[in-house]
Amino acid sequence: MKVTVFGIGYVGLVQAAVLAEVGHDVMCIDVDETKVEKLKKGEIPIYEPGLAPLVTKNYEEGRLRFSADPRVGVEHGVIQFIAVGTPPDEDGSADLKYVTAVARTIAEHMSSHKVILDKSTVPVGTADKVRAVIREVLNARGVDITFDVVSNPEFLKEGAAVADCRRPERIVVGTDNPEVEAWLRELYEPFNRNHDRMIVMDIRSAELTKYAANCMLATKISFMNEIANLAEYLGADIEKVRQGIGSDSRIGYHFIYAGCGYGGSCFPKDVQALIRTAEQVGYTPRLLRAVEDINNDQKLKLPQYISRHFGEDLRGKTFALWGLSFKPNTDDMREASSRILMEELWKRGAMVQAYDPEAMNEAQRIYGHRDDLRLMGTKEAALQKADALVICTEWQSFRAPDLDAIKQALRQPVIFDGRNLYDPERMYKRGFAYYAIGRGA
Numbered sequence: 001m002k003v004t005v006f007g008i009g010y011v012g013l014v015q016a017a018v019l020a021e022v023g024h025d026v027m028c029i030d031v032d033e034t035k036v037e038k039l040k041k042g043e044i045p046i047y048e049p050g051l052a053p054l055v056t057k058n059y060e061e062g063r064l065r066f067s068a069d070p071r072v073g074v075e076h077g078v079i080q081f082i083a084v085g086t087p088p089d090e091d092g093s094a095d096l097k098y099v100t101a102v103a104r105t106i107a108e109h110m111s112s113h114k115v116i117l118d119k120s121t122v123p124v125g126t127a128d129k130v131r132a133v134i135r136e137v138l139n140a141r142g143v144d145i146t147f148d149v150v151s152n153p154e155f156l157k158e159g160a161a162v163a164d165c166r167r168p169e170r171i172v173v174g175t176d177n178p179e180v181e182a183w184l185r186e187l188y189e190p191f192n193r194n195h196d197r198m199i200v201m202d203i204r205s206a207e208l209t210k211y212a213a214n215c216m217l218a219t220k221i222s223f224m225n226e227i228a229n230l231a232e233y234l235g236a237d238i239e240k241v242r243q244g245i246g247s248d249s250r251i252g253y254h255f256i257y258a259g260c261g262y263g264g265s266c267f268p269k270d271v272q273a274l275i276r277t278a279e280q281v282g283y284t285p286r287l288l289r290a291v292e293d294i295n296n297d298q299k300l301k302l303p304q305y306i307s308r309h310f311g312e313d314l315r316g317k318t319f320a321l322w323g324l325s326f327k328p329n330t331d332d333m334r335e336a337s338s339r340i341l342m343e344e345l346w347k348r349g350a351m352v353q354a355y356d357p358e359a360m361n362e363a364q365r366i367y368g369h370r371d372d373l374r375l376m377g378t379k380e381a382a383l384q385k386a387d388a389l390v391i392c393t394e395w396q397s398f399r400a401p402d403l404d405a406i407k408q409a410l411r412q413p414v415i416f417d418g419r420n421l422y423d424p425e426r427m428y429k430r431g432f433a434y435y436a437i438g439r440g441a
């Protein structure tokens with residue numbers, strides 16, 4: 001099938017590459033010409049396992065193309081994906097300016113029936129807005145072309161985006177037209193084998209499903225962080241509690257890890273956006289507000305432990321930091337706990353020596369101008385002559401470090417672990433002052 005994808009970000013590029021891989025003819029459009037030119041040369045704008053070879057192969061074989069010309073894109077696809085960003089407005093609502101701009105572009109250039117598919121995470125009611133924008137432009141053009149608007153939210157995780165997209169757990173489709181359902185069944189056929197993963201519903205329910213999923217996951221995390229904080233008061237160990245409750249199949253082991261807070265481009269933004277949506281319709285979202293508050297406080301947990309150990313004034317102190325990305329297997333630092341941590345340390349006069357397996361360029365881009373940040377080439381180098389080690393991301397390579405080497409490199413054997421990677425007993429026996437989340441620190 002001929003497909004056009006507007007927006008070559010995480011969602012758009014991964015989806016486009018995976019659709020091309022199974023044989024669809026995919027055209028990607030982005031307003032950023034530099035990005036388009038780079039992609040044509042095989043330069044992939046994001047780090048995502050498996051993505052680069054997939055894009056290159058499908059581009060070389062002609063099933064995946066890139067252009068900055070929207071006219072070409074509108075002409076190409078029967079199905080037009082909108083996969084542009086929906087950044088938060090000043091008040092936390094999702095800003096739909098990019099989504100409506102794409103809708104307008106499609107309407108300006110379309111000359112035959114199109115299925116416009118919302119892939120971006122958009123508030124309930126957006127499909128109606130997109131429909132209204134398209135109708136308005138078509139009316140202004142004085143043409144009478146039929147079109148459909150569909151909600152088809154994406155559930156991929158950064159770091160596992162290609163795998164998630166190839167083997168989706170569910171394909172949620174919100175439509176009011178049974179004919180469109182048939183087209184989407186054909187489009188997603190290669191991903192819908194073994195058993196039917198397509199869940200078809202009305203448009204508004206599909207739009208809300210996306211927010212409900214992310215907010216549910218964020219709620220699990222904030223709940224565990226609350227219990228972790230309580231465990232500290234009660235002298236209990238959150239890791240033991242996690243195993244104890246995860247064994248209940250109704251609760252499950254996923255997404256119940258306490259830590260220094262959730263980050264990324266999705267959870268913080270989506271929880272906030274659903275709060276705003278609720279408020280706009282006159283509903284008080286008490287639980288969602290608590291989820292957000294707990295998370296904001298949780299990002300200050302490590303700085304609090306640091307104050308407890310070293311006092312408020314950190315002038316003259318250097319901290320080794322392992323992990324800058326908001327989670328492992330990505331270079332993404334949006335809303336990362338590491339950023340709040342560094343900013344707190346800097347406020348108190350400390351120097352940071354940071355290392356991350358993938359996010360060094362991103363850190364350089366964001367904080368390259370600072371003279372109180374040293375970006376180090378290895379995790380060992382980050383430790384040299386630092387007063388303590390702080391861990392913000394659970395990269396695999398941090399899980400079994402050489403503790404003796406850490407002890408030798410640091411000025412003092414102190415570790416602040418925001419991801420509960422090590423066994424506290426072992427750390428105490430090895431002579432470390434070890435602060436973890438909800439483990440009796």
Ligand code: UGA
Nearest residue numbers: 154155156157158255256257259261262263264266326327
């Ligand atoms: C999230 C969802 O998991 C995806 O299903 C969704 O499609 C995506 O948002 C989206 O809306 O596009 P992602 O932002 O890539 O995916 O990241 P997650 O893997 O969900 O992790 C989010 C944050 O939660 C990370 O900072 C992670 O460290 C934290 N986390 C996760 C915890 O603190 N504890 C846990 O138990 C799990």
